[in-house]
Amino acid sequence: MTVTAETFPIARVREQFPLLAREIGGAPVAYLDSGASAERVLASIEAVDDYERHHHSNVHRGSHTLSAEATAAYEGARDTVARHIGAADRREVVFVRNATEALNLVARAWGDANVGAGDRVLLTEMEHHSNVVPWQQLAERVGAEIDWAPIDAEGLLDLDALRALLERGPKVLAVTQVSNVLGTENPLAEIAAMAHEAGAVVVADGAQGAPKLPLDVAALGVDFYAITGHKLYGPTGIGALWGRLDLLREMPPFLGGGSMIRKVTREGTTYADVPARFEAGTPAIAQAIGMGAALAWLDEELGMEAVRDHERAIADYTLGALAEVPGLKVFGPPRGPERLGPVSFELEGVHAHDVSEILDRHGVAVRAGHHCAQVLMERLGVAATARASFGVYTTTEEIDRLVDGLEDARRVFGL
Amino acid sequence: MDELYRDQILEHYKRPHNFGVVEGADLEYEDTNPFCGDEQHVTIKLDAEDRVAEVAFEGKGCAISTAATSLLTDELVGKTREEVLRLPKEYVLELLGIDISATRMKCAMLGLKIVKSAALGQPAEWEDEGEVGDPTEAATF
Numbered sequence: 001m002t003v004t005a006e007t008f009p010i011a012r013v014r015e016q017f018p019l020l021a022r023e024i025g026g027a028p029v030a031y032l033d034s035g036a037s038a039e040r041v042l043a044s045i046e047a048v049d050d051y052e053r054h055h056h057s058n059v060h061r062g063s064h065t066l067s068a069e070a071t072a073a074y075e076g077a078r079d080t081v082a083r084h085i086g087a088a089d090r091r092e093v094v095f096v097r098n099a100t101e102a103l104n105l106v107a108r109a110w111g112d113a114n115v116g117a118g119d120r121v122l123l124t125e126m127e128h129h130s131n132v133v134p135w136q137q138l139a140e141r142v143g144a145e146i147d148w149a150p151i152d153a154e155g156l157l158d159l160d161a162l163r164a165l166l167e168r169g170p171k172v173l174a175v176t177q178v179s180n181v182l183g184t185e186n187p188l189a190e191i192a193a194m195a196h197e198a199g200a201v202v203v204a205d206g207a208q209g210a211p212k213l214p215l216d217v218a219a220l221g222v223d224f225y226a227i228t229g230h231k232l233y234g235p236t237g238i239g240a241l242w243g244r245l246d247l248l249r250e251m252p253p254f255l256g257g258g259s260m261i262r263k264v265t266r267e268g269t270t271y272a273d274v275p276a277r278f279e280a281g282t283p284a285i286a287q288a289i290g291m292g293a294a295l296a297w298l299d300e301e302l303g304m305e306a307v308r309d310h311e312r313a314i315a316d317y318t319l320g321a322l323a324e325v326p327g328l329k330v331f332g333p334p335r336g337p338e339r340l341g342p343v344s345f346e347l348e349g350v351h352a353h354d355v356s357e358i359l360d361r362h363g364v365a366v367r368a369g370h371h372c373a374q375v376l377m378e379r380l381g382v383a384a385t386a387r388a389s390f391g392v393y394t395t396t397e398e399i400d401r402l403v404d405g406l407e408d409a410r411r412v413f414g415l
Numbered sequence: 416m417d418e419l420y421r422d423q424i425l426e427h428y429k430r431p432h433n434f435g436v437v438e439g440a441d442l443e444y445e446d447t448n449p450f451c452g453d454e455q456h457v458t459i460k461l462d463a464e465d466r467v468a469e470v471a472f473e474g475k476g477c478a479i480s481t482a483a484t485s486l487l488t489d490e491l492v493g494k495t496r497e498e499v500l501r502l503p504k505e506y507v508l509e510l511l512g513i514d515i516s517a518t519r520m521k522c523a524m525l526g527l528k529i530v531k532s533a534a535l536g537q538p539a540e541w542e543d544e545g546e547v548g549d550p551t552e553a554a555t556f
Contacts, residue, residue, distance in 0.1 A: 349429075351477035353451055353522060357419070370452035383452045383475045412420050413478075 008310045013302070014393045016042045017233075027363035030398035034231070035180055035208060035342045035389025036367050040294075041233040047293035048235060048286045058282055060259060074285050077292030078275075081240050084295040085206075085225065086216035092248065094241040094275040095288050099207040100130040102226035102241035103174070105278060106203050107134035109251040110224075110243075114201070115171045117143035122170040122200065124149040124157055124186075125379050126179040129372040131205040135174055144171075151379065155182040155332040162191065166198035173200045177209030181371045181387065182332030183315060183340045185209070192221040201247070207231055211391070212311045212340055214304035217242050229291035233298070233392070238287035241278070248274040255280040298392075307392055308340075314390045314399065315341040321403050327415060328406065331380055342389035344371070347406060350413045352384040358412055359386075362405040364398070419513055420478060427482035432489050435471045442496075444533035445474075448525050453480055457529045459491070467491045467499065472526065479511075479519050484526025486510040491530065499534045502527060 014020055019039045022029050031039060051073060057066035059074045082090040096102045111134075115121065121135050121144050139146050147170065149162040157175075166173070173195040178185050188209075192202045204222040206215070211232050217225045224247070228239035243251075253260055253271050257280035262270040271277045298307060319335040322328055327348035333339050347355050356368035367387045370377045377383065388402055440458035447454045455474035462468040470488045487507055491499060507527050508515060515523045531539035 351453075351475075351481075353453075353477035353479070353519075354420070357519070369450060374452060377452060383454060412417055413425060 008306055017393050024363040025361045030364040030401045032388040033365045033367050034391035037230045038233050038391045041297050043297040044234045044290040044294040048290040051286050051289050059285055070285055073289050077288040080292035080296050085242055086218050087242055088218050089245050091274050092242050092245050094278045095283050096239050096241050097237055098239040099226040099228040102239055103130050104134045105241055105254045106224050107138045109254045111138040113252055115142055115144050119144045120147055120168050120170040122147045122165055122173045124175050125151050126376050127176055128180050131174050155184050157186050170200045174203045176205040178340055180208045181344045181373050181376055183342050184333055185340050188220050213308050223247055232294050234291035234294035235287040238284045238291045253277050257281045311340055311390055314394050315339050317396050318343045318399050321399050325406050342387045344385040344387040346385055349415050350409050352386040355386045355409050358409040359405040364402050364405045424478055424482045427485040428478040431481050431485040433471045437469045437471045442533040444529050446529045448521050450521050455484055455525055455529050457533050459533055466493055466495050477522055479522040480525045483507050483511055483523045487526050496534045500531055
């Protein structure tokens with residue numbers, strides 16, 4: 001059955017998230033911080049539990065039964081990730097710790113081999129620090145120059161400015177699919193086509209996009225795409241890098257150690273083919289299995305089209321509700337059918353930290369701070385914002401509680 | 416009445432004392448709370464005996480960090496540089512007069528850290544302030 005926004009089975013979805021029964025401040029938690037880390041779906045919790053209790057052993061190492069079971073489960077998780085994101089080949093999926101490690105892997109392994117002194121690296125003003133710092137470190141190592149593609153007044157990427165910067169011939173464009181502050185969805189396919197025309201490799205940060213959008217990395221036309229498990233209702237400590245097979249195969253290893261070798265002698269080492277080349281050491285086996293189970297749950301129970309429609313509906317409801325709060329300013333694109341979360345805002349006269357503290361008393365969890373996007377904060381002219389971010393379990397009633405909490409914050413501060 | 420956001424705190428937040436910049440300052444320091452990006456800049460003028468003659472701060476912050484630095488700077492005039500460096504975190508907590516949770520301790524201690532850094536002429540560091548470590552230990556020349 002196809003799930004649509006109207007038929008989204010919110011009650012059944014919420015039953016699959018045990019943490020949502022938790023009470024904070026005497027009320028069930030209204031968890032509006034999924035952009036930082038989503039809650040765990042039962043299917044993932046149970047898959048990890050079953051693996052730990054009945055199947056654990058090291059992977060790729062033994063012919064005994066448990067090792068074979070662990071290997072099959074771990075590699076099965078890779079298949080699930082590959083299917084979920086639309087990878088043409090399962091070998092294009094490299095398990096890493098998180099999106100940050102995926103982006104560091106590209107900046108190190110691909111960057112060091114392909115970016116040199118005087119080369120340009122193009123970033124955007126809305127990048128998370130995880131898609132900024134590795135490139136700054138690369139630029140420092142090799143003597144490359146960084147350009148910043150600006151956003152416009154609405155918080156959309158300025159595509160004309162981006163095109164002009166691409167004419168400078170950068171080696172790489174690192175761009176997020178969805179802003180973790182503004183809720184902007186960048187037209188990634190269009191951007192990738194522009195960048196390729198200019199000869200740049202496209203590294204997409206999917207940490208925020210993957211939990212909200214149907215994915216087909218092959219159709220998007222990007223070269224690398226990074227995701228993280230814990231924003232996809234799975235465990236922490238696991239993420240994946242997708243990369244075009246030909247690019248991955250040309251890349252030198254990232255970390256050295258066990259599993260990533262073909263043969264080691266006193267004279268030197270030859271390396272395994274991808275993805276093993278990039279998975280040195282015993283991986284996060286249980287976490288990979290948990291991530292696979294979460295993705296399978298999303299695909300089988302809901303489908304990412306329905307997830308996207310629910311996200312849009314909640315974002316739209318939130319923007320409508322927050323427009324009624326006096327002195328509240330929202331950052332990011334205006335209300336519209338395609339606007340995604342998160343919704344970041346500033347309440348005049350109340351610092352974001354204090355907003356978050358008062359909301360917490362109502363059991364409403366939001367993030368306050370710079371959201372690891374200080375370049376964007378500087379562009380917006382704020383030190384910190386409060387941010388409500390959504391998940392598949394978010395309800396309009398929870399948004400109403402957010403609004404009530406904001407009214408209380410205004411009362412406490414005498415506004 | 417609200418325990419955390421009592422009138423005194425909100426008063427100092429809305430109308431912080433000693434807000435601005437001391438002209439011709441002898442000491443100054445600027446730092447951020449890396450957790451939330453809040454910034455404060457402290458300037459201090461010393462007299463002939465190395466005592467604080469004038470102090471001011473500016474910056475963006477939450478109610479807790481703004482009130483804490485406002486209250487702290489009210490107390491600094493007349494103190495020697497060494498006395499400033501010996502101020503323990505409890506000094507600020509007593510000025511605030513409210514319970515500060517672990518998550519807000521960094522906010523409460525931002526001003527003290529900056530004042531000490533200014534007095535020290537280099538970053539005053541203590542382990543994850545508020546949970547372990549003693550700010551007075553940061554005050555060694």
